[in-house]
Amino acid sequence: MQSGNETAAQLATPKASPGVSRHAILLQGDSRYRFRKAFSGIMAAAVAACTVFGVTILWIILGYVLVRGLPALDLAFFTERPMPYGEVGGGVAPAILGSLYLIAVACVIGLPLAVLAAIYLSEYSHGRFGDAVRFVIDLLAGLPSIVVGVFVWTLIVINTGSFSGLAGAVALAIIMIPIVARTVEAILNLVPNSMREASLALGVPMWKTILRVVLPAAKSGIITGVVLAMARAGGETAPLLMTTLGNSFFNFDLMQPMAALPVQIYNYAVAPYADWHTKAWGSALVLIALIGALSLLTRWAVRGQKLGES
Amino acid sequence: MSQETIEQTQTIQDDSLAAGMEVRNLSAYYGDFQAVKDITMPIERGKVTALIGPSGCGKSTFIRCLNRLHELTRGARVSGQAFLEDQDIYASNVDPVQVRRVIGMVFQKPNPFPMMSIYDNVIAGIKLNNARKSRGELDQIVEHSLRGAALWDEVKDKLDHSGASLSGGQQQRLCIARTIAVEPEVILMDEPCSALDPIATFKIEELIAELKERYTIALVTHNMQQAARVSDFTAFLLSGEERYGRLVEYGPTQQIFTNPQDEQTEAYITGKFG
Numbered sequence: 001m002q003s004g005n006e007t008a009a010q011l012a013t014p015k016a017s018p019g020v021s022r023h024a025i026l027l028q029g030d031s032r033y034r035f036r037k038a039f040s041g042i043m044a045a046a047v048a049a050c051t052v053f054g055v056t057i058l059w060i061i062l063g064y065v066l067v068r069g070l071p072a073l074d075l076a077f078f079t080e081r082p083m084p085y086g087e088v089g090g091g092v093a094p095a096i097l098g099s100l101y102l103i104a105v106a107c108v109i110g111l112p113l114a115v116l117a118a119i120y121l122s123e124y125s126h127g128r129f130g131d132a133v134r135f136v137i138d139l140l141a142g143l144p145s146i147v148v149g150v151f152v153w154t155l156i157v158i159n160t161g162s163f164s165g166l167a168g169a170v171a172l173a174i175i176m177i178p179i180v181a182r183t184v185e186a187i188l189n190l191v192p193n194s195m196r197e198a199s200l201a202l203g204v205p206m207w208k209t210i211l212r213v214v215l216p217a218a219k220s221g222i223i224t225g226v227v228l229a230m231a232r233a234g235g236e237t238a239p240l241l242m243t244t245l246g247n248s249f250f251n252f253d254l255m256q257p258m259a260a261l262p263v264q265i266y267n268y269a270v271a272p273y274a275d276w277h278t279k280a281w282g283s284a285l286v287l288i289a290l291i292g293a294l295s296l297l298t299r300w301a302v303r304g305q306k307l308g309e310s
Numbered sequence: 311m312s313q314e315t316i317e318q319t320q321t322i323q324d325d326s327l328a329a330g331m332e333v334r335n336l337s338a339y340y341g342d343f344q345a346v347k348d349i350t351m352p353i354e355r356g357k358v359t360a361l362i363g364p365s366g367c368g369k370s371t372f373i374r375c376l377n378r379l380h381e382l383t384r385g386a387r388v389s390g391q392a393f394l395e396d397q398d399i400y401a402s403n404v405d406p407v408q409v410r411r412v413i414g415m416v417f418q419k420p421n422p423f424p425m426m427s428i429y430d431n432v433i434a435g436i437k438l439n440n441a442r443k444s445r446g447e448l449d450q451i452v453e454h455s456l457r458g459a460a461l462w463d464e465v466k467d468k469l470d471h472s473g474a475s476l477s478g479g480q481q482q483r484l485c486i487a488r489t490i491a492v493e494p495e496v497i498l499m500d501e502p503c504s505a506l507d508p509i510a511t512f513k514i515e516e517l518i519a520e521l522k523e524r525y526t527i528a529l530v531t532h533n534m535q536q537a538a539r540v541s542d543f544t545a546f547l548l549s550g551e552e553r554y555g556r557l558v559e560y561g562p563t564q565q566i567f568t569n570p571q572d573e574q575t576e577a578y579i580t581g582k583f584g
Contacts, residue, residue: 201377203409
């Protein structure tokens with residue numbers, strides 16, 4: 001027997017009994033092993049319980065909105081404009097279209113700024129200025145949305161003399177910019193440097209490397225970030241109350257007040273009529289479904305992709 | 311054919327041959343830290359020059375200075391000169407992007423573009439630079455480059471597969487094909503075999519021997535046997551207590567490995583340290 005084996009045997013102090021091999025005893029768990037196994041089991045159960053608890057709350061909210069909102073849904077709800085109280089029927093079509101329209105305009109305003117800022121931060125910024133920009137963006141991301149509303153109200157509503165869809169879109173864009181900029185920056189940082197160098201070493205200029213190699217590699221992550229920001233902007237109420245105001249009629253003029261689902265929900269919810277409350281639940285359901293559809297759509301669009309693939 | 315025409319052809323052929331390099335007093339820094347100090351050495355035209363030395367001696371940093379890739383690292387800078395034939399690539403009127411078109415690079419870890427097919431990987435340099443080429447010309451370049459990288463027979467039936475689907479050794483040869491597709495004059499290789507198994511390494515070494523007919527090659531390697539096998543000239547770099555890397559000895563590979571002039575070189579190649 002070698003001395004190494006003896007040492008191991010002494011450490012575990014197994015007493016070889018007839019019929020049981022020394023290694024069978026050596027490899028058996030002792031009390032520490034049983035404690036470790038039990039502790040691991042308890043922790044795994046705790047983690048699972050927390051997950052179930054968290055998800056359950058979401059399902060309860062979703063279920064409650066479904067139960068309360070479903071009675072409001074009929075064809076008219078999706079095609080007609082809101083009616084004054086007492087009149088039968090009516091729907092939230094202007095709000096659905098208004099919300100989509102506002103998000104689209106906010107994307108047009110905000111996404112180029114946010115993505116370009118992210119490219120600057122990830123690819124070009126060296127040192128203090130970049131850190132300062134990052135800090136400001138983080139502050140902006142934490143800004144209460146009502147503050148954004150007041151800001152845009154002062155900037156656009158006061159100066160143009162009217163609540164307008166444009167003001168709402170600007171407010172939503174301001175809310176989207178920090179979210180998109182920071183997620184896209186993080187995603188770009190995940191693109192391995194070896195890919196940039198591969199391109200640069202072929203004599204491809206930096207800007208073209210970013211455009212043709214780095215951004216395509218980060219495509220799915222960028223889209224995910226954009227969708228998250230769109231979902232967040234789609235649910236914002238406070239800044240819209242101060243900017244687009246809401247509208248009971250169809251309106252696609254950006255310079256006029258425009259309907260939006262969150263505003264519609266708010267207006268229905270604060271009214272004293274049971275019928276309107278049901279409509280508020282219905283509108284909430286539509287809003288959740290819209291955002292859910294949006295994220296499903298993008299998941300489908302970037303399905304099966306990991307970073308660096310396309 | 312008249313004498314004149316023959317001479318003209320000769321000159322053009324000479325021009326199309328690989329160019330040599332001459333490095334003078336080149337130093338490289340990362341911020342305040344000097345990684346490489348005062349290196350002066352040639353990289354002979356149409357030959358393989360191996361750069362050997364222990365880890366951290368600055369050989370990768372040095373080779374990255376030769377196509378102006380080093381300066382893209384945050385805080386990095388270079389001083390000194392590096393001539394491509396008679397032109398200093400660090401002269402103020404030189405475009406670093408243009409330098410990298412003439413002096414290509416193969417990296418330690420194979421890095422084909424994962425979102426591109428094998429075909430597109432080979433022509434990536436041409437496509438990303440928006441060179442106008444017909445499909446036929448591109449097909450020709452792809453076949454020529456893949457043959458040049460000894461990969462054609464293995465991938466000719468699956469050119470539309472992802473570059474990432476190949477084995478490590480094949481990926482590295484794909485990277486070499488991608489580099490020669492843009493027709494550089496010098497190819498820098500930064501430990502091209504360190505992530506590969508012995509068989510793949512052998513294939514790359516064979517390939518290097520073929521490539522030096524048409525290209526000047528500088529090869530960083532950890533592996534002294536590899537340097538002895540494939541290179542014509544060897545440079546030994548070392549960072550001593552000073553922490554910056556410097557050139558200890560340069561000479562024909564034969565001489566460096568059989569009759570080194572410096573005792574540090576001798577100690578390193580005989581395995582006494584490093």
